[in-house]
Amino acid sequence: MTTWSTSPNLALNEVVDRRRAEGVPIVHLGFGESRLPVFAPLLDRLRAGAPTNAYGPVSGDLAVRAAVAGYFARRRLPTDPEQVVLAPGSKPLLMAIQHVVPGDVLLPRPCWNSYAPQARLAGKTPIGVPIPRDCGGVPDPDGLRARIRAARADGLDPRIVVLTLPDNPTGTLAPPDLVRRLCSIAEAEDLLVVSDEIYRDVVHDPKATELLSPAEVVPERTVVTTGLSKSLALGGWRIGAARFPAGARGAGIRAEVVAVASELWSTLARPMQEVARYVFEEPPEIRERLAASARLHGAVARAVYTLAVGAGAECRPPTGAFYVYPDFEPLRGPLGALGVTDSASLQRRLLDECGIAVLAGHLLGDDPGALRFKAATSMLYGDTIAEQEAALADPAPTELPHVRAGLAAIEAGFGTLGG
Amino acid sequence: MTTWSTSPNLALNEVVDRRRAEGVPIVHLGFGESRLPVFAPLLDRLRAGAPTNAYGPVSGDLAVRAAVAGYFARRRLPTDPEQVVLAPGSKPLLMAIQHVVPGDVLLPRPCWNSYAPQARLAGKTPIGVPIPRDCGGVPDPDGLRARIRAARADGLDPRIVVLTLPDNPTGTLAPPDLVRRLCSIAEAEDLLVVSDEIYRDVVHDPKATELLSPAEVVPERTVVTTGLSKSLALGGWRIGAARFPAGARGAGIRAEVVAVASELWSTLARPMQEVARYVFEEPPEIRERLAASARLHGAVARAVYTLAVGAGAECRPPTGAFYVYPDFEPLRGPLGALGVTDSASLQRRLLDECGIAVLAGHLLGDDPGALRFKAATSMLYGDTIAEQEAALADPAPTELPHVRAGLAAIEAGFGTLGG
Numbered sequence: 001m002t003t004w005s006t007s008p009n010l011a012l013n014e015v016v017d018r019r020r021a022e023g024v025p026i027v028h029l030g031f032g033e034s035r036l037p038v039f040a041p042l043l044d045r046l047r048a049g050a051p052t053n054a055y056g057p058v059s060g061d062l063a064v065r066a067a068v069a070g071y072f073a074r075r076r077l078p079t080d081p082e083q084v085v086l087a088p089g090s091k092p093l094l095m096a097i098q099h100v101v102p103g104d105v106l107l108p109r110p111c112w113n114s115y116a117p118q119a120r121l122a123g124k125t126p127i128g129v130p131i132p133r134d135c136g137g138v139p140d141p142d143g144l145r146a147r148i149r150a151a152r153a154d155g156l157d158p159r160i161v162v163l164t165l166p167d168n169p170t171g172t173l174a175p176p177d178l179v180r181r182l183c184s185i186a187e188a189e190d191l192l193v194v195s196d197e198i199y200r201d202v203v204h205d206p207k208a209t210e211l212l213s214p215a216e217v218v219p220e221r222t223v224v225t226t227g228l229s230k231s232l233a234l235g236g237w238r239i240g241a242a243r244f245p246a247g248a249r250g251a252g253i254r255a256e257v258v259a260v261a262s263e264l265w266s267t268l269a270r271p272m273q274e275v276a277r278y279v280f281e282e283p284p285e286i287r288e289r290l291a292a293s294a295r296l297h298g299a300v301a302r303a304v305y306t307l308a309v310g311a312g313a314e315c316r317p318p319t320g321a322f323y324v325y326p327d328f329e330p331l332r333g334p335l336g337a338l339g340v341t342d343s344a345s346l347q348r349r350l351l352d353e354c355g356i357a358v359l360a361g362h363l364l365g366d367d368p369g370a371l372r373f374k375a376a377t378s379m380l381y382g383d384t385i386a387e388q389e390a391a392l393a394d395p396a397p398t399e400l401p402h403v404r405a406g407l408a409a410i411e412a413g414f415g416t417l418g419g
Numbered sequence: 420m421t422t423w424s425t426s427p428n429l430a431l432n433e434v435v436d437r438r439r440a441e442g443v444p445i446v447h448l449g450f451g452e453s454r455l456p457v458f459a460p461l462l463d464r465l466r467a468g469a470p471t472n473a474y475g476p477v478s479g480d481l482a483v484r485a486a487v488a489g490y491f492a493r494r495r496l497p498t499d500p501e502q503v504v505l506a507p508g509s510k511p512l513l514m515a516i517q518h519v520v521p522g523d524v525l526l527p528r529p530c531w532n533s534y535a536p537q538a539r540l541a542g543k544t545p546i547g548v549p550i551p552r553d554c555g556g557v558p559d560p561d562g563l564r565a566r567i568r569a570a571r572a573d574g575l576d577p578r579i580v581v582l583t584l585p586d587n588p589t590g591t592l593a594p595p596d597l598v599r600r601l602c603s604i605a606e607a608e609d610l611l612v613v614s615d616e617i618y619r620d621v622v623h624d625p626k627a628t629e630l631l632s633p634a635e636v637v638p639e640r641t642v643v644t645t646g647l648s649k650s651l652a653l654g655g656w657r658i659g660a661a662r663f664p665a666g667a668r669g670a671g672i673r674a675e676v677v678a679v680a681s682e683l684w685s686t687l688a689r690p691m692q693e694v695a696r697y698v699f700e701e702p703p704e705i706r707e708r709l710a711a712s713a714r715l716h717g718a719v720a721r722a723v724y725t726l727a728v729g730a731g732a733e734c735r736p737p738t739g740a741f742y743v744y745p746d747f748e749p750l751r752g753p754l755g756a757l758g759v760t761d762s763a764s765l766q767r768r769l770l771d772e773c774g775i776a777v778l779a780g781h782l783l784g785d786d787p788g789a790l791r792f793k794a795a796t797s798m799l800y801g802d803t804i805a806e807q808e809a810a811l812a813d814p815a816p817t818e819l820p821h822v823r824a825g826l827a828a829i830e831a832g833f834g835t836l837g838g
Contacts, residue, residue: 004519006674007681010477017476031474038472046690047466053457055450055654057436058429088507088657088684095683099540100423117682121518123542235474236689238507255425262426263536264514265507269688270655271465 008113008363016357027409029304029375030357032168034233034297034322036378036392037385039289042232042275049274056270058262060086060241064273067280068241074282075200077215077224083244085257086268086276090198090227090240091118093257096264097223097242098122100256101192103159104151108139110325110364110372112168112196127151127158128365135316136325137167138174141181148189161191163214166199166320169364169374171301173203173320176212183217192253193222198240199321201231201290204298209319220245223253228279230321231290239268239276292392297322300391301377303398303407308375311414322378325361328371334418335371342369346417354413380406427532427782435776446828448723448794449776451587453652453716453741455797455811456804458708461651461694468693475689477681479505479660483692486699487660493701494619496634496643502663504676505687505695509617509646509659510537512676515683516642516661517541519675520611522578523570527558529744529783529791531587531615546570546577547784554735555744556586557593560600567608580610584630585618585739588783588793590720592622592739595631602636611672612641617659618740620650620709623717628738639664642672647698649740650709658687658695711811716741719810720796722817722826727794730833741797744780747790753837754790761788765836773832799825 005011012030019026059065065081072079087093095118098105105119109128116126129139129147139147139161151158163182166173174182186193193214203209215222227240244254261267268276279286301318305326308315313326328335328346340346347360350373361372381391382402391397398407424430432450439445478484484500491498506512514537517524524538528547535545548558548566558566558580570577582601585592593601605612612633622628634641646659663673680686687695698705720737724745727734732745747754747765759765766779769792780791800810801821810816817826 004675004678004682006477006678010474010681010685013474014476033474035473038470043466043469046469047462050462050465051457053653053655054454055429055432055452057433058425088688091682092511092684114682121679121682234472236472236686238685238688256423259423259425260540262429263423263510263533263540265511265684266429266657267655269507269657269691271690272688 004117007117009359012357012359024355026355026357027406027413028357028379029377029410030359031379032230032323032376033235034230034293034378035381036233036293036388038234039232041285042234042278045275045278046271049271052270052274054270056267058258058267059084060268060276061273064277064280067277068243071280071282072224072243075213077213077243079243080246083246083250083254085242085244085254085261086273087240087242087261088238088265088268088272089229090196090225090242092261092265093225093240093242094118094194094196095121096257096260097194097253098124098160099260100253101160103157106139106144106147106158106161106191107365108137108162108164108167110136110169110361110366111162112164113364115162116365125156127156131170132178135167135172135174135178136170137164137172138178138182141178141185144182144185158189159191160194161186162194162196164196165211165213166203168199168321169323169359170316170325171318171321171323172316173209173211176210179212179214180217183214186214186221187218191221193218195222195224197224198227198230200226202294202297202322203320204294204301205319206294215243220247220249228276231293232279233293237272237275239272241276241280296381296392296397297378299397300380300403304375304377304410307407307411307414310411312418322376324375324377325372326375328417331417332371338417340371340417343372344368346371347373350413354416356410356413423536426536428778431776431778443774445774445776446825446832447776447798448796448829449778450798451742451795452654453649453712453797454800455652455712455807457653458651460704461653461697464694464697465690468690471689471693473689475686477677477686478503479687479695480692483696483699486696487662490699490701491643491662494632496632496662498662499665502665502669502673504661504663504673504680505692506659506661506680507657507684507687507691508648509615509644509661511680511684512644512659512661513537513613513615514540515676515679516613516672517543517579518679519672520579522576525558525563525566525577525580525610526784527556527581527583527586529555529588529780529785530581531583532783534581535784544575546575550589551597554586554591554593554597555589556583556591557597557601560597560604563601563604577608578610579613580605581613581615582633583615584632585622587618587740588742588778589735589744590737590740590742591735592628592630595629598631598633599636602633605633605640606637610640612637614641614643616643617646617649619645621713621716621741622739623713623720624738625713634662639666639668647695650712651698652712656691656694658691660695660699715800715811715816716797718816719799719822723794723796723829726826726830726833729830731837741795743794743796744791745794747836750837751790757836759790759836762791763787765790766792769832773835775829775832
């Protein structure tokens with residue numbers, strides 16, 4: 001019997017909350033939360049949806065599914081509402097997909113920390129495949145082919161590959177040609193593609209960074225998941241959605257996911273469905289909010305990236321989400337003199353000596369001996385709603401005093417890693 | 420690989436919605452939903468909780484867990500907030516418990532239709548044990564001992580027993596002496612007791628019907644689950660809670676449930692947590708609402724019970740929840756002449772010929788050849804909020820014209836079953 005431990009990002013979050021409650025100042029970069037206030041019109045939508053207290057359809061109300069279908073259609077993915085399922089976050093949807101699709105699961109290495117435990121909960125073996133040099137969120141195609149062969153030789157049955165576009169934890173986006181190569185492997189090896197696109201609306205500069213969804217390339221074998229936790233800072237509201245392929249195979253997977261949903265969570269809370277309907281219809285004020293948020297995420301992620309590189313780390317330049325994933329391998333010598341020899345000791349040192357909370361790479365499936373970690377830069381926008389709104393409105397948010405203070409603490413902390 | 424089908428109650432609910440949309444009149448007794456409006460103060464609590472958008476602790480905020488602890492303490496179950504976990508419904512909590520506790524699961528037969536699929540999702544075998552003659556929600560103690568021995572001989576490993584107090588689907592409550600007998604078997608056989616007490620506040624006459632929780636008898640081996648879907652008609656809001664045993668074993672189970680929660684659903688939506696805090700603190704207006712709801716549920720359940728018995732069925736008199744579970748075995752002769760020979764054909768005939776939706780017993784794990792079904796009487800309170808509030812306020816709700824109309828349709832439908 002497996003013993004289950006709390007998701008390391010949520011566990012770290014609770015550690016940070018406790019230390020802060022004790023008065024210890026912490027720059028918290030260890031949790032993938034967009035630290036921005038609720039967009040005001042959503043408060044009214046939640047209230048408008050409140051009188052609806054019946055269970056309703058498991059997959060969500062038709063009007064809500066239609067709104068989600070429209071959202072995808074505006075992203076070159078024509079969608080019928082019957083392809084959509086809503087849920088309390090994309091997390092339970094990803095879990096349900098693992099329950100109903102047979103076989104083992106190929107994951108980028110590193111990747112979001114819940115994919116692998118979910119695979120194990122569904123009785124599957126997660127199979128990590130290193131990411132390419134230039135971006136994360138996808139297995140390196142050459143490594144993927146080799147790993148599939150090796151896994152089959154070991155008696156495993158890889159049938160699903162998870163892609164994260166844009167990526168958590170690297171803050172990068174696989175370019176279209178790479179996505180096409182992965183899709184062609186998925187076709188050749190008969191893999192279902194689960195494309196986690198929860199950061200899709202957090203591409204920092206959508207004009208400069210093209211996102212190609214696998215659902216455009218191999219539509220009959222791609223499930224797309226999304227949610228409002230990241231783009232609209234609604235982690236605590238728990239709103240997610242999935243788009244299943246059109247056609248018989250997709251309908252079959254969707255029907256089984258709805259079946260599992262009926263046993264696991266019944267439906268997305270109805271008041272939250274009204275919020276989802278409003279957001280996924282994307283009125284102008286929502287589009288503006290999404291664009292402003294993405295600009296802020298980009299500006300601050302780039303600033304932290306610059307500090308990491310300045311401190312001697314290697315790092316992929318971030319283009320989406322709100323993370324950087326530096327590699328302090330170039331400082332292995334001086335770090336070793338400090339007792340830092342792996343990602344666990346690196347995380348510990350940053351927390352205990354520098355007051356900086358990050359998530360060690362091994363907690364994301366990465367090589368434990370590597371000197372890598374994830375820094376969630378979205379926690380730097382301020383502690384008050386006024387500070388956060390100011391960061392969102394400012395054309396140069398990294399110049400705001402409270403953001404600068406956080407960046408200065410990071411610069412100082414990173415600066416100690418060279419010994 | 421198992422193929423998953425939608426929970427039959429939720430599936431039937433969708434069939435009824437479609438037929439009604441086509442203009443077919445249906446008396447809907449097939450879905451366990453309290454058809455009452457949202458209690459008005461809850462709308463304000465939801466709004467008050469809306470600005471909280473961060474993820475927060477997986478188990479729920481301390482203030483909310485403290486409120487739940489107080490709720491249990493007022494029911495003779497002293498509870499520390501650290502024993503409590505909140506979730507989007509009790510359903511995911513029941514699932515997580517199955518994931519973390521090893522062994523197979525003993526279930527009353529019939530029982531709520533999600534326990535067995537959840538067991539299968541967790542890789543367990545559900546083991547049905549017939550209920551006693553006088554009440555449901557618990558396995559018959561004599562049958563339980565024998566079934567455990569037989570299961571072990573078959574290579575199974577029964578380690579959990581689920582009790583439903585009061586019971587869905589029979590609308591009855593196991594008396595204290597029976598609960599004590601079951602607890603002593605749980606102790607002798609080293610079983611964890613999962614006591615689903617979601618209908619605890621829907622005992623029709625709490626003075627006449629004593630509820631003994633297994634957590635009072637074998638506290639170190641009982642997990643209690645509850646939620647607001649039934650007592651406050653909040654199925655669509657998805658609010659549930661669990662109380663784990665004090666002490667090391669209970670803390671261990673709880674820690675693993677929180678771990679699984681962190682991978683499956685993250686947390687109960689924060690605005691809903693504010694609703695939960697308010698309700699579980701049980702201010703006077705909540706107690707009054709709960710008492711009025713329980714009175715209404717009792718009056719209407721008894722009326723349907725009387726109609727079933729009047730039509731020739733055997734039936735346990737309901738004392739809790741909002742169900743009756745009649746057995747039309749005495750009419751097997753005339754029913755056979757109508758082509759009704761099992762619970763599936765009985766459900767079909769009532770839906771197609773009488774416009775009455777019920778849930779066939781075999782969908783709840785009962786013998787498919789038996790002529791039994793569950794009727795959820797809480798769907799009779801009216802289609803409008805005004806009708807529902809009138810039913811709630813009236814000392815004789817079964818005399819209200821719209822409730823009488825539903826009862827008359829049931830009487831007419833049941834009357835045709837005698838041929």
